[in-house]
Amino acid sequence: MFVPSITNPVGDFVREMVPRLAEYLPASIQSDTLNSIVAFLVNALICVIAVCAVNIGSAPILIYMERKVCAHVQCRLGPMRLGWHGTIQTIADVLKMLFKEVYAPSGADKLMFYLAPLIVLIAPFIVCALIPFGRDLVVADVSMGIPLIIAVNGFGVLGILLGGWSSNNKYSLLGALRSGAQMISYEISFTMILLFVVMISGSTNLMSITLGQEGTISDWWIFKIPVLGIIAFILFFISSTAEMNRAPFDIAEAEQELTGGYHTEYNGTPFAMFYLAEYIALVTNSALATTCFLGGFLPPCIGVAFVDNYLNMVPGVVWFFAKVFFMIWCYMMVRWTFVRPRVDQLMDFEWKFLLPVNLVLLIAGAAYIVVCG
Amino acid sequence: MSEYIILSIFLFLGAFIAAAATVVGLLLGYRTKNTKNKMAPYECGMETIGNARIQFKVGYYLFALLFLVFDIEALFLFPVMMNFREIMAGHTALSPVIVIADLAIFMAILVSGLAYAWKKGILKWE
Amino acid sequence: MIQPRFSNLPPGFRIQRETNTEEFFINMGPQHPSTHGALRLALRMDGETIVELVPHFGYIHRGMEKQAESMSYLQYIALSDRQDYLTAIQNNLGVVIALEKGMNVGVPEKGEYIRVMLQELGRIASHLVFYGCFGGDLGGQTCLLFGFKEREMIHDILEEVTGSRLTTNFFRPGGSRYDVPDTFIPRVKAFLDHLEDAMRDYERFLSKNIIVLERSIGIGVLSKEDAIAYGCSGPVLRASGVEFDVRRANPYSIYDQFDFDIPVFHNGDCYDRYKIRIAEIHESMKILRQCIDKFPKDGPWRSKEKPVRLPVGRYYSEIETAKGLYATYVVAATTGEKPYRIHTRGPSFPHIAALNKMVQGHKVSDLVTIMATLDPVIPEIDR
Numbered sequence: 091m092f093v094p095s096i097t098n099p100v101g102d103f104v105r106e107m108v109p110r111l112a113e114y115l116p117a118s119i120q121s122d123t124l125n126s127i128v129a130f131l132v133n134a135l136i137c138v139i140a141v142c143a144v145n146i147g148s149a150p151i152l153i154y155m156e157r158k159v160c161a162h163v164q165c166r167l168g169p170m171r172l173g174w175h176g177t178i179q180t181i182a183d184v185l186k187m188l189f190k191e192v193y194a195p196s197g198a199d200k201l202m203f204y205l206a207p208l209i210v211l212i213a214p215f216i217v218c219a220l221i222p223f224g225r226d227l228v229v230a231d232v233s234m235g236i237p238l239i240i241a242v243n244g245f246g247v248l249g250i251l252l253g254g255w256s257s258n259n260k261y262s263l264l265g266a267l268r269s270g271a272q273m274i275s276y277e278i279s280f281t282m283i284l285l286f287v288v289m290i291s292g293s294t295n296l297m298s299i300t301l302g303q304e305g306t307i308s309d310w311w312i313f314k315i316p317v318l319g320i321i322a323f324i325l326f327f328i329s330s331t332a333e334m335n336r337a338p339f340d341i342a343e344a345e346q347e348l349t350g351g352y353h354t355e356y357n358g359t360p361f362a363m364f365y366l367a368e369y370i371a372l373v374t375n376s377a378l379a380t381t382c383f384l385g386g387f388l389p390p391c392i393g394v395a396f397v398d399n400y401l402n403m404v405p406g407v408v409w410f411f412a413k414v415f416f417m418i419w420c421y422m423m424v425r426w427t428f429v430r431p432r433v434d435q436l437m438d439f440e441w442k443f444l445l446p447v448n449l450v451l452l453i454a455g456a457a458y459i460v461v462c463g
Numbered sequence: 464m465s466e467y468i469i470l471s472i473f474l475f476l477g478a479f480i481a482a483a484a485t486v487v488g489l490l491l492g493y494r495t496k497n498t499k500n501k502m503a504p505y506e507c508g509m510e511t512i513g514n515a516r517i518q519f520k521v522g523y524y525l526f527a528l529l530f531l532v533f534d535i536e537a538l539f540l541f542p543v544m545m546n547f548r549e550i551m552a553g554h555t556a557l558s559p560v561i562v563i564a565d566l567a568i569f570m571a572i573l574v575s576g577l578a579y580a581w582k583k584g585i586l587k588w589e
Numbered sequence: 590m591i592q593p594r595f596s597n598l599p600p601g602f603r604i605q606r607e608t609n610t611e612e613f614f615i616n617m618g619p620q621h622p623s624t625h626g627a628l629r630l631a632l633r634m635d636g637e638t639i640v641e642l643v644p645h646f647g648y649i650h651r652g653m654e655k656q657a658e659s660m661s662y663l664q665y666i667a668l669s670d671r672q673d674y675l676t677a678i679q680n681n682l683g684v685v686i687a688l689e690k691g692m693n694v695g696v697p698e699k700g701e702y703i704r705v706m707l708q709e710l711g712r713i714a715s716h717l718v719f720y721g722c723f724g725g726d727l728g729g730q731t732c733l734l735f736g737f738k739e740r741e742m743i744h745d746i747l748e749e750v751t752g753s754r755l756t757t758n759f760f761r762p763g764g765s766r767y768d769v770p771d772t773f774i775p776r777v778k779a780f781l782d783h784l785e786d787a788m789r790d791y792e793r794f795l796s797k798n799i800i801v802l803e804r805s806i807g808i809g810v811l812s813k814e815d816a817i818a819y820g821c822s823g824p825v826l827r828a829s830g831v832e833f834d835v836r837r838a839n840p841y842s843i844y845d846q847f848d849f850d851i852p853v854f855h856n857g858d859c860y861d862r863y864k865i866r867i868a869e870i871h872e873s874m875k876i877l878r879q880c881i882d883k884f885p886k887d888g889p890w891r892s893k894e895k896p897v898r899l900p901v902g903r904y905y906s907e908i909e910t911a912k913g914l915y916a917t918y919v920v921a922a923t924t925g926e927k928p929y930r931i932h933t934r935g936p937s938f939p940h941i942a943a944l945n946k947m948v949q950g951h952k953v954s955d956l957v958t959i960m961a962t963l964d965p966v967i968p969e970i971d972r
Binding site: 130134137138141142146187188189190191192193195196197198204207208209210211212213214215216218219220229230231232236237238240244257258259260261267270271274275277278281282285288289290292293294354355358359360362363434437438441442445446449453456459460 | 465466467469470472473474476477478480481482484485487488489491492493494495497499501502503504505506523526527529530533534537538540541544545546547548549551559563566570573574577581586587
Binding site for chain 3: 160163164165166260261264268337338340341348426427428429430431432433434435
């Protein structure tokens with residue numbers, strides 16, 4: 091009988107422990123199959139808790155961070171009242187959100203209306219399970235990691251379209267159609283950049299992409315291929331910003347034009363789910379950028395043994411999250427710096443600039459590999 | 464295989480969290496009487512004119528079609544790109560020259576498709 | 590024959606016989622973040638393109654002109670604050686000049702300097718709000734805060750001088766309510782030095798930003814002829830290439846004694862309307878610096894106080910506020926403290942009328958940009 095298992099040090103530990111504990115059970119119900127099923131379930135539970143902690147736990151931190159970054163960019167202080175420097179402000183907001191009334195407007199397609207946040211939230215959870223957080227810390231180490239991420243990312247569009255269409259609101263519909271068109275368009279350049287990464291790393295598995303960057307900073311994919319790597323990183327940054335519907339590519343929400351975009355009619359917890367999905371997507375996209383370009387959980391070694399020894403002493407998870415938060419900070423700074431392009435300019439930018447540039451980048455990367463090996 | 468089972472757990476987990484949150488919101492949420500004005504769709508305080516679910520511009524659909532082409536193209540490229548380094552180094556049975564020629568033809572067809580769509584004015588957003 | 594699809598055409602729209610795709614109607618406002626107040630714009634759209642726009646006013650109509658008939662002249666000065674609240678101090682002057690014409694009183698030199706300085710401070714404050722709203726409406730929330738930051742400093746100065754921040758109610762026939770405090774001149778000086786630096790940053794933030802250029806150049810073009818025909822004034826008119834500024838064309842107060850330029854741009858698009866306001870901030874700063882140099886240390890700040898009683902007649906004044914030409918027409922049917930009728934010609938109303946002409950064929954996003962560059966204030970339209 092096939093029994094799934096999870097391969098990482100934590101999983102091994104659990105697999106070791108379960109048969110030992112099982113010895114206390116009556117002999118009649120002891121079996122290897124049962125042991126491995128229990129081990130799997132325990133492992134799965136650990137994974138679920140870990141990923142939930144990363145995902146849901148990071149959202150309040152990110153919202154607080156976004157408020158503070160935004161405030162300091164705008165010469166303000168941001169939340170200061172609740173707790174030290176307003177640290178528990180977000181928690182208070184979450185509590186408030188729980189107690190808000192949930193209802194669908196008249197004329198809304200109720201089933202679709204409540205289904206939309208569900209669909210939106212699925213994608214970032216799956217992506218999060220694919221990201222290697224440390225040398226052995228990955229929930230699902232699948233060989234087709236990058237194609238899977240691309241496939242799952244496309245899922246979010248469905249939720250947004252569904253939410254916008256089912257609301258029976260013209261602003262929602264406009265916002266949903268805009269964001270549908272935008273997200274699928276930028277998904278192409280998103281895919282192309284990842285294709286570039288796959289080409290230079292020779293693998294679609296995120297773990298081996300990360301481990302391929304072992305060495306010094308110059309071995310990271312962003313620096314390994316001169317110029318092209320940096321261009322690819324910038325293009326990835328642009329297209330992932332558009333993928334996440336974040337400003338300056340937030341035409342889907344476009345508060346000044348469409349009041350709220352696809353989630354105009356949402357309130358209470360379903361609205362919070364859209365919000366949560368947005369912030370988890372921020373984490374996962376930053377994590378993806380870190381994994382594909384910035385060496386993932388590897389420390390930024392500089393080739394001097396004395397310094398590198400100290401850098402290597404810091405666990406990979408710390409490096410990983412340091413890089414992720416640096417990326418998130420970049421996304422936030424961009425959000426509060428730029429104004430929003432118009433919807434047709436955005437589409438022109440993708441189809442008439444980013445896509446041709448991506449194709450050229452891909453060809454240039456191939457040429458580099460052919461010439462330099 | 465085990466990995467994909469884990470992933471399917473996460474698929475349901477995401478949906479479950481959203482559903483649970485909605486249910487919690489419905490249970491805990493403050494409730495008021497559903498009056499006509501409260502339930503009306505938001506249109507800046509005016510009554511909505513006509514139906515919100517209209518037949519919209521066909522332009523969006525054309526973009527979706529183009530997306531399909533390019534996305535599938537990218538998926539086709541993945542297996543080649545994964546082994547590109549090895550093929551070029553001659554570690555496989557495939558001849559590097561033929562692979563490059565194949566890729567060139569593939570890309571040429573794609574690019575000509577994009578150029579055609581561009582020239583036809585499909586890429587112009589209305 | 591009316592097509593059945595348009596049988597429920599909202600008020601204000603014409604019936605169009607031929608259509609290609611399904612058009613739909615959408616309301617922008619009265620409760621909308623980018624209409625700058627309670628203004629309703631009914632839009633007929635084809636996809637995202639605007640086919641026709643009909644503005645609906647009157648959501649905050651307070652009948653100010655009717656109210657004026659049962660008020661004394663002095664009370665009406667307070668009402669003028671509540672028209673265009675961003676240029677309240679300028680509206681005050683518009684009313685006061687009309688009253689002075691009737692009462693035939695002069696203003697001492699120091700009083701005139703106070704007037705000009707507060708006028709220009711008010712102009713800068715209004716244009717800073719424009720800067721913020723323009724950036725904000727384009728999607729850069731940061732600009733909004735930046736513009737308001739310096740505006741708050743102006744309001745601090747205004748608060749010290751007039752006692753209130755927004756609705757100043759400061760000028761009186763023959764001068765003003767109070768003399769300025771001793772700290773006034775140093776404060777304005779310090780503020781100008783600060784604003785010089787701040788404006789450099791702000792211009793760097795928006796003026797050369799590629800997205801701003803893409804979104805504003807060639808958008809919402811208002812031709813010279815249309816601008817004149819619709820009765821536009823102020824920066825909107827000057828951005829369309831008409832050199833008309835009441836301060837130069839028909840000088841009031843002591844504006845003829847200062848050396849300043851009237852910036853004129855010729856394209857009439859959103860970018861020109863943005864640039865012209867930035868240029869006007871610099872011109873206002875120039876005037877303020879001249880005022881600081883020439884400000885009389887002592888001397889009377891107001892002429893001898895007289896009861897505000899106008900002889901029978903018709904009195905007209907026009908001034909250049911930050912938004913454009915603000916004219917007051919006072920009809921006194923009997924000699925006394927109350928007018929027979931006061932009519933106000935505000936600058937924002939004609940601008941909104943020209944909106945339909947400017948948005949046709951543009952996207953919803955452009956409508957937001959155009960609205961921002963017209964810089965309307967709704968209470969002044971509705972009055």
